[in-house]
Each structure stands twice: as C-alpha cells, then as structure tokens.
Amino acid sequence: VPITIRDVARVAGVHVSTVSRTFSAPQLVSRATRDRVLAVSEELGYRPNRAARGLITGRTNNLGVIVPDLANPFFPPLIKEAQVAARERDHHVFIADTDEDPVAEEDLVRALAKQVDGVLLCSPRMTNTSIERLCQEVPIVVVNRQARGLPCVLMDVAEGARLAVRHLCELGHTRLVLLAGPSGSWTNRQIRRAASAAARAAGASLEELGPHTPTTASGEKAALPVLETGATAVLAYNDLMAIGLLDGLARHGVPVPAGLSVVGVDDIAASAIAHPKLTTVSMPARAAGRSAVDLLLQQVHLLRQVDADRAATQVVLRTRLVVRQSTAPPPAAGWRPEHPGDAP
C-alpha cells in the first residue's frame, strides 16, 4: 500500500498542498507545520512519487546514459564518474546498453526520453539523422562524435595517435600497420587521419587493416594478417583489440616487443596487467563522464531559462601516451619470427 501525499496531509491535519510545499519549497511553510509534516511522513514511510512530480514539473531529475556495450571495459569508468557527477547535482542515472544495435538504440532512447531530463549518448554507430531526430525529443550530449549543433565531449585521440606514431618512429620503426575499428566510428576516423599524417611526416609507411569490431577476438584473429604485412609495429583501434592481438601473436610465437611493437588506445585497466604491459593512448574516460553530465545539465537548465546562447557546446579533453612494455626498437633487419604460424 503506497502512502501518498494525501495520507500524510490527513494524519498531519493539513492540506495536501502544504505537504507538497514541505518537500518542494520548505521555506514557504512554517517551522512548526514543517516539522509535523516531516514527522508524519517519516512515521508513515511516505516517499514522494517522482514520476508524478515529473508529470507536472516537466523534470524528472533523472539522466540517461546510453552505451553500445557495457562489457567493453572502456565504458564503466565513464559511466561511474557520470553517475557521481549527476548525484552531486541531485540527479539519478539510468544506464542502458544497446548491444551494438543502432536500430534498437533509437527506440531505447525514445523509451528513456520521457523518463529523463537528458541523455548522454555514447554511440559511435548511430546515424546522424537518428541523432538529429532524437535531439528534438530530449536534450542530448554526445561523447566522442560530432553531430551538427549538438553539444559534445570529445577526447583528443588524434593527438594521442600522433604521439603513438611518433613514439614508434623514434624507436626506429618505418613500417606501421593500423588495426582499424568500426568503420562508422568518429574515433576511428580521427586515429586514422592523425596516424597517417604523423607517419607520413616521419617518413614511415602506414598500412591499414580493417574494419574490425572492437573486441579481443578480432585482435586475436588479426595476428596473422598483421604478420603478413611485414610491418614491425601496430597501432590498434583500442586496447581490447591490442590485447587480443598480443594473445594471437604469442600463439604464433612472435615475441612482443622484441619481434613486433604494439600500441593500443583507451588505457583500460587490463592494459596495465596484460603481458607484456601495453603501451597505449590514455583516454580520459572519467573526465569525459563528468564533463558530459555538466554539459547535459547545463542544456537542461537552459530550456527553462531563456538565455540559450553562450553555453559551452563542445569540450575537448586531452589524451596522453602511456609507454609501457609492448614497444621497443624494431628487430634487426632480416629478423623473422622463427616459426610463424607453428602453433594451433
């Protein structure tokens, strides 16, 4: 039996609107009545129904976060930080995973839309037209992509890719391969562009393999194709693929970094305990989660106030290269893995 505002009012001997005020505008009610109402509420176990409140105020104090794959360890830290940022501003966060399905995604956002004040969208694969449809129904902030006019949080992965390629070239590598991620991904495009420019500038070649789904499985399967290119260093779209590649290379008897250098992108927790520990471009996922919430809440409030302009609409976060143990100078000329392809 859910207790409503009316039960409280009756027991406390006041009108419902007084009870309402006690919770949503306490300064408008006298200390005496307020205390009484609070006491009764406590005693009865009254909990305001946020949905009902939202119906009338138009605000739910909930935020939605949409990710393509919860099982990708890149997202949880971002989500968690978004959650604490939201909580600091008295908002709750509903997370939803789209299972990499851009179609389900649009419906999901819509289903969420009416129950949240805004949506934080991490969805590299959703089409721009989908997003433009959606942002008419609910305030949206996108992460790591750009859509016309939409506020976004970007991580400067181009800079990271540049640093990675430069690092590799300084070690003496001249033949690089890029293990590409999903073709629609903004991050993938950034990496590709920056990496090939940096390679060109350093006089190195950069061959591209892909696209791939960004999982350890694709990384592992890519081991042989990578070896066949004859390159001495690999830049992978993300750490998951890089770690899978490490595994595949080990299976083929190729030592990393002695036989081949590998660098990833993201700096997920697993990278620091991979074998060898992975050199990678560190992405500020937590900062991104927090910035995205800031931007989103800013948007939400602008709808209520009327000064819609002069609001940050794009935040770009710095990335950096974390050099660990998966990169080294290329093997001496003529070196070849002893028995490439020997193992299962």
Next chain:
Amino acid sequence: VPITIRDVARVAGVHVSTVSRTFSAPQLVSRATRDRVLAVSEELGYRPNRAARGLITGRTNNLGVIVPDLANPFFPPLIKEAQVAARERDHHVFIADTDEDPVAEEDLVRALAKQVDGVLLCSPRMTNTSIERLCQEVPIVVVNRQARGLPCVLMDVAEGARLAVRHLCELGHTRLVLLAGPSGSWTNRQIRRAASAAARAAGASLEELGPHTPTTASGEKAALPVLETGATAVLAYNDLMAIGLLDGLARHGVPVPAGLSVVGVDDIAASAIAHPKLTTVSMPARAAGRSAVDLLLQQVHLLRQVDADRAATQVVLRTRLVVRQSTAPPPAAGWRPEHPGDAP
C-alpha cells in the same frame, strides 16, 4: 513542444480515449479509426508518455538492476542478458551502480522503486534489514544472496569451490590458502564453508587470508602474505583478485603454476587471456541474469493476479570448474622461490 494524446485526438477527430485505446487495447477500436489515429500519431510524432501511463496503471514496464560495481567485469554479462530477457517481455532496464556503498544503495533503490515494476538486486553487502524494508516498496529479486522469503537466483559456488579444492588436492597439494572476499558476502561464506569442508575431507589444510575488497589491487597486495603462509595453492574469492595475485607473484619472481597454483572464481573474460590462463570456477552469470528477470516478472504479475503461491522462489544454477594453466602439482618438497621479495 511535446505532442499529447489530446493533440492526436483533435487532429484525428476522435475522443482522447479512442486514441488511448489505440495504443493500449487496439482490439477495442475499429480498423478504420485505428489506422487514422495511427497515421495522425505518426505524422505528428506522438510518443506515449510512459510515466503518465504508469501513474494510473501502476505499471511502468521498466525493471531496475542494481549492481555494486559496474567496473567489475563479472556484472556486465549478467546485466546484458537480463536486458535482452526483459526486452523480450516488453520491458526496459534501468541499471544503476552503487559504487560499493550500501547506504547510498538503499536510497538508490527507493529512487528507482517508483519508476520501475521491480528490482533485480545484486548487492552482496546490503544488510538484510535494508532489503526487508525495501521489498515492501517494490518487488525484488536478489542474486547470490538469501533473504527471508525473497525470491533469489543463486549460483552454486559451493559446488564450484568443492571442485576446485578437490582438483588441487588431487594434484597433490596439502596446504591451501583461501583469499577471502568481502566479509558480508554470501558468496564468500559459501566458498569458505565448502572449501574448508572439502579440504578437511581431503586431509589438506586451508588457511584464510582476508577479508579483501574484490579487486586486482587487493590480489596483488596479497602476494607476499600468501607466500608467507608457505602454502602451495590458492583459491581466490574471484578472478579479479586471482589475476591481481598472478601479477603480484610475477613481481616476486614466483612462477605460476610451477611455484604456486592459483584458482579463481567467476570466469570473467580476462581469465582466458591472463598469464598464465586462469583455472577458475565458472559462474553462469548470463543464465542468472535471465532467470532473475523471469522470477521478477513472475513476481510482478502475481501482484495483479491473486494466486500468489506456487511460484518458483529460488533458482539455483550449476557452476563448473574450468581447468586452464594456473594449476599444477606442487613444487618438489623443499623448493622455495629463489629470491622472494627481490623485485620492486
């Protein structure tokens, strides 16, 4: 400008209740009007407001899932499967992470309670009294814990622990150590009880170290204490700790499995690519997610029907031991790591 049922009614030239019926009981409206209403809705971009509907029906068609730590890779597969199971039954899933804070947790559930039809609670650390308070406000299914009368989904980790210990003893180990997890955890209690019984039965000793927070960091820090026990095999509360331990042991120059055998619990994805690949008790996380949703939906519907009895109230899922490369016979008697504690 949100389109309401009233806008549609006006344009379609029908009464609001007809529009309402078109969406919630289509068979009650003639094909002709239904088509017209649908067309107008489409044209206007009308989206039913689920919150408003929920206010009156008492059902939101949303489910909540609460986990202590999204960044623990054990949970995402469970959540994802829960999500697809829910979606098959026309429900959406809101996920929330409590950041291992049992206090925030109770409030979180309450905040969620009014916006969902039921909550799937994975919270080893919440107190039973909290849970008993909560389950009066919203239907709850708990995972991997037992609370009086509450439906639950359990994974038979006791059986897994038994198999693990037996495996170790058959390899010849006689001195085992249990790297315990959080003290309040049901899973931890199950493992402890089953492991020590199995050890006793096999004539082996089992020393316990802990409690620990279930992270790679605690696993890593536990390396030295583990070595100091003089045991030859370790059973860790979960894979995260086991993998951390692997890392700590490597730092101390102790080879696994030659110098020490390690087995984990959970069988997270990382275990299959750890070095060495981890022997572990495989937990049916996905099955648990699905079963939990089944149970929850069953609960929810029982509230509406009156035959509240004869409903499964406890599902126990089988676990199994996955033997990989982190277990082997103990080192020859008298063997000691050459320079324990040498590395940083």
Next chain:
DNA sequence: ATGAAAGCGCTAACAG
C-alpha cells in the same frame, strides 16, 4: 502561512 481548485498526460469504468 495555508487552503482551494485546476490540471500534468494518460487510462478505466460506464454508458450509449
């Protein structure tokens, strides 16, 4: 400072 009344978007009897 408090009460009265209207209404958020929608559904659920009940008529017709």
Next chain:
DNA sequence: CTGTTAGCGCTTTCAT
C-alpha cells in the same frame, strides 16, 4: 465501437 466522466500523485496558481 466510441464518448463521458473520474482520477492516478503531485504541483501550482490564486485567494485568503
């Protein structure tokens, strides 16, 4: 089959 009438739990004018 469709319209009428209430009202879900709450906030918000507007009076008083």
